[in-house]
Amino acid sequence: MKISELGEFGLIDRLAQAFAEAGRPDSLLIGIGDDTAAWKASGVQLITTDTLIEGTHFSLRYWGWRDLGWNALAVNVSDIGAMGGTPEQALLTLALPPDASVADLDELAAGLVEAGREYGTAIVGGDIVASDTLMVTVALIGRATVDTEGEPLLMTRDGARAGDVIAVTGYLGDSAAGLRLLLDEKQADPEAAEHLRKAHLRHRPPLAVGRMAARLSVRAAIDVSDGLLQDLGHVCRASGLGAVVRAAAVPMSPALVRSFPGQALSLACSGGEDYQLLLVAPGHTIQQVQRVSKGPVSIIGEMVADPEHRARLLDATGKELSLPAAGWDHLREAPWRK
Amino acid sequence: MKISELGEFGLIDRLAQAFAEAGRPDSLLIGIGDDTAAWKASGVQLITTDTLIEGTHFSLRYWGWRDLGWNALAVNVSDIGAMGGTPEQALLTLALPPDASVADLDELAAGLVEAGREYGTAIVGGDIVASDTLMVTVALIGRATVDTEGEPLLMTRDGARAGDVIAVTGYLGDSAAGLRLLLDEKQADPEAAEHLRKAHLRHRPPLAVGRMAARLSVRAAIDVSDGLLQDLGHVCRASGLGAVVRAAAVPMSPALVRSFPGQALSLACSGGEDYQLLLVAPGHTIQQVQRVSKGPVSIIGEMVADPEHRARLLDATGKELSLPAAGWDHLREAPWRK
Numbered sequence: 001m002k003i004s005e006l007g008e009f010g011l012i013d014r015l016a017q018a019f020a021e022a023g024r025p026d027s028l029l030i031g032i033g034d035d036t037a038a039w040k041a042s043g044v045q046l047i048t049t050d051t052l053i054e055g056t057h058f059s060l061r062y063w064g065w066r067d068l069g070w071n072a073l074a075v076n077v078s079d080i081g082a083m084g085g086t087p088e089q090a091l092l093t094l095a096l097p098p099d100a101s102v103a104d105l106d107e108l109a110a111g112l113v114e115a116g117r118e119y120g121t122a123i124v125g126g127d128i129v130a131s132d133t134l135m136v137t138v139a140l141i142g143r144a145t146v147d148t149e150g151e152p153l154l155m156t157r158d159g160a161r162a163g164d165v166i167a168v169t170g171y172l173g174d175s176a177a178g179l180r181l182l183l184d185e186k187q188a189d190p191e192a193a194e195h196l197r198k199a200h201l202r203h204r205p206p207l208a209v210g211r212m213a214a215r216l217s218v219r220a221a222i223d224v225s226d227g228l229l230q231d232l233g234h235v236c237r238a239s240g241l242g243a244v245v246r247a248a249a250v251p252m253s254p255a256l257v258r259s260f261p262g263q264a265l266s267l268a269c270s271g272g273e274d275y276q277l278l279l280v281a282p283g284h285t286i287q288q289v290q291r292v293s294k295g296p297v298s299i300i301g302e303m304v305a306d307p308e309h310r311a312r313l314l315d316a317t318g319k320e321l322s323l324p325a326a327g328w329d330h331l332r333e334a335p336w337r338k
Numbered sequence: 339m340k341i342s343e344l345g346e347f348g349l350i351d352r353l354a355q356a357f358a359e360a361g362r363p364d365s366l367l368i369g370i371g372d373d374t375a376a377w378k379a380s381g382v383q384l385i386t387t388d389t390l391i392e393g394t395h396f397s398l399r400y401w402g403w404r405d406l407g408w409n410a411l412a413v414n415v416s417d418i419g420a421m422g423g424t425p426e427q428a429l430l431t432l433a434l435p436p437d438a439s440v441a442d443l444d445e446l447a448a449g450l451v452e453a454g455r456e457y458g459t460a461i462v463g464g465d466i467v468a469s470d471t472l473m474v475t476v477a478l479i480g481r482a483t484v485d486t487e488g489e490p491l492l493m494t495r496d497g498a499r500a501g502d503v504i505a506v507t508g509y510l511g512d513s514a515a516g517l518r519l520l521l522d523e524k525q526a527d528p529e530a531a532e533h534l535r536k537a538h539l540r541h542r543p544p545l546a547v548g549r550m551a552a553r554l555s556v557r558a559a560i561d562v563s564d565g566l567l568q569d570l571g572h573v574c575r576a577s578g579l580g581a582v583v584r585a586a587a588v589p590m591s592p593a594l595v596r597s598f599p600g601q602a603l604s605l606a607c608s609g610g611e612d613y614q615l616l617l618v619a620p621g622h623t624i625q626q627v628q629r630v631s632k633g634p635v636s637i638i639g640e641m642v643a644d645p646e647h648r649a650r651l652l653d654a655t656g657k658e659l660s661l662p663a664a665g666w667d668h669l670r671e672a673p674w675r676k
Binding site: 089129 | 371374376378385393420431465473479482490
């Protein structure tokens with residue numbers, strides 16, 4: 001069945017039912033089905049929004065509808081995590097070709113519900129519109145982590161100080177490598193291929209690490225979504241500093257290094273869509289984060305005075321490396337949009 | 339200059355500057371330029387989102403970019419108003435063809451700033467993505483009106499009771515008539531044409547009336563966006579009631595009646611995009627709203643017991659009228675998309 005046969009209100013009812021089964025937060029007063037959602041709030045609220053567009057951010061040639069649902073929420077969870085916050089209410093905007101199938105929409109909803117369970121969020125409203133272009137937008141509300149006095153503990157791009165060390169969670173470059181495998185641009189052994197593809201199909205922002213880092217007084221962070229060096233560049237400009245990153249310290253998975261021997265560093269530094277967390281703080285603070293974090297947290301460099309606010313990658317001899325790709329600009333490039 | 343020459347981050351900086359000039363609310367801790375926005379909240383928060391897509395909701399053949407900016411915010415203000423709330427923070431998602439011009443984007447920003455000044459909202463974040471389809475999404479946060487004890491006063495679709503009267507603000511049908519003039523489907527005298535076109539190009543939700551109605555204990559409301567009878571139908575189903583509307587009481591502007599003598603009632607009852615407010619409450623409560631409202635508030639019918647939950651239009655003899663169009667379903671129709 002096509003969604004146009006179900007109609008706008010039939011589709012809203014169907015999605016509302018799928019989301020209702022995933023549970024409803026206690027603070028929610030009004031959910032899907034009225035002019036607005038409503039919830040009881042206190043303290044500091046956070047909000048972010050990110051859109052995934054077919055042809056620009058993904059292709060259904062290699063993402064399933066369920067991956068699309070999961071990732072549409074996960075990329076927003078990543079931003080709330082980079083503030084050290086806890087995501088709560090989500091709004092979902094779907095721009096859908098009228099010939100999309102109801103079965104595909106059910107898969108999309110299932111992916112959103114799965115990610116919602118994983119990260120503790122509920123979809124409380126949204127909008128559905130007809131469009132030639134498939135587009136999924138999530139606006140995600142969260143609450144800030146607070147100290148014992150109730151003051152918000154926010155990690156911002158402008159919170160870095162000269163001498164702070166730079167750390168990153170997990171491995172970088174896997175998602176970009178996985179995309180190349182999904183596009184059949186490259187082969188890899190089955191185990192590595194499985195790991196890398198999964199990194200691209202299911203983004204897994206390390207939400208708990210963000211919250212923990214905020215509690216441990218990390219004051220500067222950003223999520224790595226456009227590529228390590230580009231995102232670190234945002235921290236540099238906002239903080240009025242430069243950054244040096246030691247290439248040998250950039251965390252890369254064995255699967256990445258094995259499958260992309262010549263390109264691994266480039267993918268790790270500017271591949272994009274990692275959805276890992278970059279943390280900037282004094283060394284002893286980062287060490288505390290490392291001690292309590294379940295996953296890897298790697299120290300990769302430090303913040304330095306630099307009037308040009310550059311994020312530079314250095315080799316073992318201290319010489320600057322220049323990489324082929326400079327990061328991701330959504331208005332300029334969409335490399336697989338051919 | 340094309341926006342692709344400016345790049346994603348250049349465009350974000352340009353928009354951020356335009357929005358910053360419009361002012362920044364005191365409660366805002368972090369605005370555009372970080373992973374999330376952050377603000378101090380208390381009480382009950384409201385959120386809504388609405389998208390405008392070229393070809394489905396509008397065409398640049400007759401909307402200017404400034405109209406697009408204004409309306410993208412105004413349609414969301416309308417939803418917050420229908421809850422009796424006060425809009426505050428907005429997120430803006432732009433899906434833009436890379437060959438869009440920077441001058442057009444400046445106009446769009448100017449329309450958003452104008453509407454933001456009018457309704458007291460600030461754009462605190464968002465997302466910009468490349469797309470073949472032009473699309474503007476706003477997610478708007480507001481706060482609920484509260485009583486003297488701090489309890490929220492919310493107007494919902496399920497708050498109607500049998501015997502409540504139905505009232506509507508302003509005039510209905512002007513916007514749909516204006517669209518037909520803009521599409522050159524019809525002629526009108528210059529004065530009427532100006533009034534009707536303006537109703538379509540600049541939606542003006544009566545925000546203050548919504549807040550006032552909530553304070554005066556109106557407990558059921560909806561904004562009239564898809565057409566009077568369809569939106570009233572949502573109230574009927576949510577409240578488990580029926581509604582009767584007297585055709586002669588439906589408020590129509592002299593310009594509409596003069597220019598569309600045969601179609602005025604149909605446009606007023608199911609034309610859509612009115613962004614007026616439908617209020618449902620006991621007669622004495624609606625009379626209080628009428629006394630304090632600056633603009634017209636017309637009583638058009640009442641809620642009745644009806645197991646079929648119909649919203650019916652009656653002529654002067656009490657006979658049911660059936661209208662050619664039944665309302666608006668975004669997945670099924672886009673009449674000017676030819």
